[in-house]
Amino acid sequence: MGRAPCCEKVGLKKGRWTKEEDEILARYIKEHGEGSWRSLPKNAGLLRCGKSCRLRWINYLRADLKRGNISEEEEEMIIKLHATLGNRWSLIAGHLPGRTDNEIKNYWNSHLSRRAADFRDGVVVNVDLSKLPGGGKRRGGRVSRGVMAAAKAGKDKKVKEKEKGKGKSKVAEAEQQQQQLKDDDDIAVSTPSSHSQPCATTQSEEQAQASASGVTSDDGPEEDPLALSEEMMSALLGPGSPKLEVGPDRSCMDSDSGPSVVDSEGGPTGDVAQELGDKAIMDWNLMGLDISTADDMWDPLVWDYADMDVVVPGGGHQQQEEVMSDLFFLDNM
DNA sequence: AATCCAGCCAACCGCTCCACT
DNA sequence: GAGTGGAGCGGTTGGCTGGAT
Incomplete structure (x- = not known):
């Protein structure tokens, strides 16, 4: 059964917004606040779809938007x-x-x-999360309102404490499920394709989305992906965070133009993981992260390559069991 | 001056999730 | 538990603009 369109399209205006429409929308939201986007156009006297109004407000009219070039x-x-x-x-x-x-x-x-x-000195390490339960299905969607509200209200810490309190994160649990289900060839280590797909995007994007779906699974208390991200971000972006670097032997060349960590069969297999384990040491020190003291936090990010050593800050290596994130090693970006 | 082309960006679209009934 | 509406997300499109020819 198909869903009715979000709004009655007939007679609605599309395309660029005029100054008058902007003023009407801004004035209405100023008086009535955000929300109820579906009914907003009618109430405000705009011949626009509610989604269009929302987008216009969020992307253009909001007062707290920063204008100008990206620094x-x-x-x-x-x-x-x-x-x-x-x-x-x-x-x-x-x-x-x-x-x-x-x-x-x-x-x-x-x-x-x-x-x-x-970029030619990077390497992409992908995990085929599309083979996870629900993986590859998620397109769009959103995180729960509670999560977003908490994030917006700066409640990340609380959420994180909650997470810690109950031990392993839901994401990690989902991955564990997934781990049970997947085969060796779920691990994909790839260079960017020779098509328009750049190093830093890659198929992993789909996978990242798939991973996102795991974050909002519906049993038990909600995890907060944003809160989790905050932890990651503080490590990634905080003071003194180093630039991501690339291993010496890594290559990010097109499959037809240079070395690749994709195996000779052309497909990512368990052998690739083995090969990667042999060739690549993923040095977490480069990211300035102390995994050993933040296992809980890093559950969603730990590795899935049985053969891969993860260098733990302070020396030694740590074998990780799960992979949530594709990793992109940047150099001289 | 006219045309072509590539890049940018605002807006649209389809899909998904959550909340409510 | 199922159905539905509202809302949000990410991918894609199409028009505008500026530079090159």
Whole structure:
């Protein structure tokens, strides 16, 4: 059974907003507040879809929006956040005050993805989360209102405490489930394809989205992906956080133009993980992260390569069991 | 001056999730 | 528990703009 369209399209205006429409919308929201987008156009006297009104307000009319070019600091932040979160633009935007997901998405697509494509010293390590329960299905959607509200209200710490209190995160649990289900070849280690897919985007984006779906699974108390991200972000972006670096032997060349960590069969297999384990030491020190003291926090990010050593700060190696995130090693971005 | 082309960005669209009944 | 509406997310599109030819 198909759903009715979000609004009656007939007679509604599309395309660019006029100054008058902006004024009407801004005035209405100023008087009545945000929300009830579906009924807003009618109440405000706008011949627009509610979704269109919402988008216009969020991306353009909101008072707290930052205008102007993305600064270098913001750009670096976007790069790092994208390396961790993938194409979860709303989450990324949540860490960049005054910037919208749409703006960041556009900026990435127009500026950074191309730079990333030119990048030749990185390597992408992907995990095929599409094979997870529910993996690969998620497109769009949202995190729970409670989560977002908590995040917006700066309640991340509380949520995190809650997480700690109950031990292993739901994400990790989902991954564990997934771990049971998946086969060896679920692990994909890839260089960027020779197509338009740049290093820093890659198929992992889909996977990142799939991973996002795990974050909001519906049993038990909710995890807060944003709160979790805050922890990651503070480690990634906090004072003294180093630039992500790349191992000496890594390559990010197109499959037809240079070395690749994809195996000769052309497909990611368990052998690839073995190969990676042999060739690559993923040095977490490079990210300035103290995994050994933050296992709880890093559950969603730990590795899935049985053969891969993760260098633990302070020396030694740690074998990780799960992978949640694709990793993108950046150099000289 | 005219045309072409690539890049940028605002807006649209389809999908998904959550809350409510 | 199922159905439905509201809302939010990410991917994609299309028009505008500026530079190149």
